[in-house]
Amino acid sequence: MEALANLIHGFNIAISPFNLMIAAFGIFLGVIIGVIPGLGGTSGVAILLPLTFTMSTTSAIVFLSCIYWGALFGGAITSILFNIPGEPWSVATMFDGYPMAKQGKAGQALAAAFIPGFFAALVSIILFTFFAPPLAELALKFGPAENFAVLTLAFSTFTGLGGGSAAKTIGSACVGFLLASVGLDIVTGRPRLNFGSITLLSGFSFITASIGLFGVGEILLAAEEALEFKGVQGRIGLKDIWVTIKTLWRNLFTWITGTILGFWIGVMPGTGATPASFMSYGIAKQYSKHPEKFGTGVPEGVIATESAAHAAGIGALLPLITLGIPGSPTAAVILGGLYIWGLQPGPMLFVEQKDFVWGFIASMYIGNVMGVVFCLSMLPVFAAILKTPYAILTPLIILLSAIGAYAVKNTMLDIWLLLVYGVIGYVFKKLKYPLAPLVIALVLGDMTEEALRQSLILSGGSLAIFFTRPIAAGFMILTIFLFLLPAIRPLARRVGRTFKVEEVKKAGGD
């Protein structure tokens, strides 16, 4: 019950007036970021990261994580009311949420997003509270070899589970790693890949990269479709909330599956809320009694998606705090924040920064309660924000991006880089290169390189070190399996097909 005592201590910190205020402010900004298409949680957190430089570390993480919770809530609003995803993880919410809104059930659709999402978050935070410390303890036994094995696992989940082209995924991660290695070599201190430039000596900032790749890139993509926001007013009455709770009770199984699946995918490094939401929607459809109705406006579709997204959002922060490995792109940005605030994320946090860790965990409870109350009550106001015309929204997002990029190092180079990253993000998205591996590699590049080189120094240059230590070997084998998955899958399918053909032949022959 040590966790409970720690949690109570954490509440004492999180309930301080300043932290409560900063949490409310974070939720408010987060919901706005969530609602605005083209401004994702990842770029939103990245843009607002510089605001935390003057805060205490606990207030800083409360602020950033509350933006994240707010964005998780806010994304659904745009998807349901306007059939435009406010966030990548609310794309699947559109499938059933928008048809519901068109049938005049916008209130129920929104409640079906907020309420199950909130309960999924709550269950995940409880899991977080009790399982984070043991995981952190386990992680303390990690040496450089284990660290490297876990880091490679983070990247392998992209190739194995991400779908899409494996070559493009690995290539995208390599570009991120190469950009990360620009500047001073972390082990020997030699300048490298800077081609004589002094500005480049400090390396490429991941903040500029994520704002440019995601934010500016999305704006260019959105311009193509010449977005016009037309929507229906959404207002939630108490009746809608009651109807939703009854619907949730009837679909308890869908909700539980979504929550557990979401939490697990969130904890797995490198994935996050977006794949979790899609997988949960797919599974809910697969196991539904009436799969053909999915996509026509069934609340189960919304419940499955949103519960998984919220659970994954919480889960993604677990490896971040315990291992120093982000579970999602947004968590990767928060990880960068931890470094900037002078904290070393990883197992030692639980020992050295008790106030920080438990204050943060307590703030997750507070933040999510605030989020659901806020969203349910302020809905008409958010619908008004979406009436902001495209011609105001676009320059505003660009200007906010420029602020975010410049604030990192106070160099004009970062604003120029914003344009370059924007074009890269646009091209990559059109050609279906995944962007998340690039950003994550840029954040984790130095750490991965350090772990690899330290391991090799320990072993005298032999790669066997990754397979002779049991924990490292376990992760490595899983990594190799996931890397090979795209190659195995078509093979397995082919084998499966031949079997089926033979069975059919046999059946026909008899």
Added chain:
Amino acid sequence: MKKAEIICALALLTFAGIGTVEAVRLGFGWGPSGPRAGFFPFWLSLILGACSVVILAKAIRMDPAGETARKPFVSKKSLRPVMAVFLPMVGAVVLIEVTGFYLTSALYLAFFMRWMGRHSWVGSLAASLLFPVAAFLILERWFLIPMPKGMFGEYLPF
């Protein structure tokens, strides 16, 4: 789409090539303190090179009559709106370099709202005054984050 895929793969291949050359210059073998500075970039450049060759091969073998290959990278219809967003963006960055962030943001907002969005003069001007003032207060006053001032840097007291 096929052409775009090939160009993008070639760009990645060039990037990998630059990485390899630099890594070889730094030394990628075993030095007195373990792997040398070029070790990590060297292997990554090789992997990136291999990936881009795979992407390139796939793109070249793509059926030119197929749907994905024939779909243009940017259709003629959507090129205009994309440029209408992108070019002012580039203009704004150039302007930030010259006149600083706050004046640029006013001009950029006013331009975009008046000429792209066809908003009224009053609304455009109001928004283009409100944003820089709010940004100035939040950034420079409250959070002490300086923004680029361009050529006015020496004359302004903040």
